[in-house]
């Protein structure tokens with residue numbers, strides 16, 4: 036890594052307004068759905084009405100006579116595509132329209148292209164398809180369990196010995212349903228070819244992975260494929276994969292020689308861009324009388340589609356949060372005739388934490404111990420219990436203590452149904468939370484201009500997390516400029532390659548790339564300083580940029596204006612390229628820690644009608660160095676809303692006979708609305724993380740982890756009923 | 771809702787699938803020759819290039835497409851373009867004043883970080899403007915209730931409430 040610690044602190048951390056805010060409130064921020072190109076035609080995806088089988092006949096001749104219809108693509112005439120390359124988060128699920136095979140209800144089976152979207156929609160409705168339908172495989176018990184590549188089984192110590200040694204034991208089964216990411220922006224793209232060059236405006240969270248996929252599958256040079264995503268209407272994981280719709284639009288555009296716009300409908304968003312898959316989990320915990328854990332066993336089964344595996348990660352955090360000598364995790368998946376799974380905000384942790392943190396509450400009640408006390412006794416903060424090496428940082432205990440204090444946890448009467456307000460039952464629950472560290476590769480370019488301004492460029496996307504803003508703040512500090520003098524542009528694969536926004540890895544990855552780029556930029560600027568310059572002979576880390584000048588780090592009064600350095604060589608700008616330089620973990624002697632949290636929740640339940648309101652949430656997070664307090668708080672707020680949705684509403688239902696999504700609209704699939712959400716108290720604790728120079732941790736997902744379990748535990752406290760299946764609905768609460 | 775019609779002629783059917791619509795959008799007269807099936811949302815976005823109004827569901831369930839018709843909020847995905855013939859339509863592009871200054875609610879949204887991806891934001895703003903006009907910002911609970919037709923999947927609700935509260939004069 037860069038030898039010198041960067042000087043951060045003038046702008047980094049400050050809660051400045053989002054730099055893209057004015058665009059977003061005036062409706063001028065361009066999303067893929069807003070793109071119109073000359074000669075553009077509109078495509079609508081037709082989906083299968085059976086859950087398994089093959090297409091025996093598609094009659095498209097009548098459609099081609101309808102007004103405006105230009106083409107109908109099916110497996111009989113869609114171009115053959117090359118195999119999908121392996122990119123981050125997996126290959127494309129399946130190349131679309133290559134054969135007539137149906138693996139799930141609602142799968143892409145045809146594409147209608149017309150001059151207007153109305154004409155395409157109308158024609159798509161009239162298409163006639165005959166299937167040789169088969170009975171879809173939908174019962175997990177009838178499927179074949181198989182391991183998940185990203186979630187290997189783990190084991191340490193001897194769990195059976197730990198079980199035998201325990202004074203108190205609990206064991207139970209927990210379930211989480213399918214949730215659909217449902218970013219508010221409908222996903223889709225506009226694809227346009229110019230010879231072998233392809234430009235696509237899309238809703239991907241990762242421009243580079245999509246570029247690689249399109250180039251490989253269409254057999255064109257990667258250098259000629261450009262993916263543009265300056266803005267996208269959220270993603271929450273749905274934009275991580277190389278979904279078939281992108282290939283359909285690109286294929287149709289190439290065949291027709293015209294730009295093609297393809298936007299999915301909301302019902303299609305439930306089928307074609309992934310979801311958080313269902314899990315069933317068995318947890319066994321053992322502890323001695325004093326609450327010391329003697330064993331943890333966590334088994335999970337997660338559902339996959341026939342051709343595309345779930346990510347998993349349900350059990351992968353389990354061995355790291357609590358210092359327990361005997362831990363075993365087992366994770367399996369079953370392929371069914373279900374739609375493609377993917378990552379959804381806090382993938383794996385959201386589901387696994389529900390089981391583990393509910394089980395911990397159950398154990399606390401079995402022990403007759405305060406649930407907070409049980410956490411504090413067992414949380415592993417100094418050493419990673421799996422490797423025995425020190426964490427790069429771990430503030431989970433501080434999260435618990437600070438949260439308990441703010442919430443007033445000490446005033447809690449632990450007896451179920453003991454706290455009331457009029458006819459309402461009050462419940463107080465808590466949960467601890469962790470989210471894995473993930474540091475993918477990113478690159479960035481930092482450029483300074485003769486007029487004293489600067490630019491940062493990277494192919495990364497800002498999905499609403501605030502990447503534009505925090506990178507602007509970071510660059511302002513590194514260059515000694517005001518944020519208004521820094522122009523940050525992202526979302527274009529023609530810029531330096533970057534990781535996707537996903538896995539809570541981008542802020543750390545990209546900020547360290549920017550730090551590295553500035554160091555290189557300083558080195559480049561030094562080469563412009565001649566032998567008579569006061570900076571001559573200094574190294575890149577002996578200088579800093581300040582207010583448009585290159586200065587001695589130890590004596591900033593020794594300075595040369597950057598404009599002079601450039602002019603001396605006839606230059607108008609100078610750039611430095613940088614990349615993440617991950618430390619060698621072994622050499623660093625530490626384990627890279629993710630973010631931590633603790634959630635404290637109050638619910639009020641009307642026992643007569645089973646109505647549950649979340650009344651208070653205190654959410655404490657160790658997010659390492661916080662780049663922007665205001666935007667960081669928004670990340671935790673938003674994730675809390677997601678957690679409330681997971682706990683109380685979100686449940687994508689599959690018809691057991693056909694495999695069809697039974698509630699695939701925003702009218703039927705409930706998400707948390709404003710009236711469901713209380714004022715959330717958000718607090719950050721902890722120190723800058725030691726693992727990278729930026730000191731950051733990802734905070735896009737940690738805020739969701741633990742919310743559902745804290746709510747479920749609060750419901751138990753209010754009612755004495757143990758919630759093990761999500762979502763928690765009225766019928767579970769009627770007295 | 772006010773349904774007073776102007777003196778503009780009724781929509782003229784050109785052929786089975788085409789209709790002429792005369793309307794006023796953000797204060798300027800507009801004429802659309804559109805497919806009869808075209809929604810107000812599509813006409814605004816595709817015929818007038820006013821892409822600030824967003825489509826989140828096309829089913830009247832998310833509020834992203836909220837605009838004002840004769841001063842009342844409507845979800846423009848559930849209204850046909852032909853229905854606004856002779857009426858006044860306001861979109862998010864119409865919130866800034868003649869000098870290009872942001873509406874106080876737009877400023878409050880930025881200050882309170884009342885959005886993340888920004889996709890729901892035009893609809894939230896259009897709802898909030900009406901909510902203030904309707905006198906429905908008396909308490910946080912009332913704001914939450916009357917803003918609950920606008921989904922925010924990024925979960926910016928607390929900040930939206932704070933922005934509306936401030937714009938209503940209740941302070942931050």
Ligand code: FES
Nearest residue numbers: 826828830833847
């Ligand atoms: S797009 Fe109109 S309500 Fe969702």
Ligand code: FES
Nearest residue numbers: 886888922923924
């Ligand atoms: S800001 Fe993304 S949906 Fe509201």
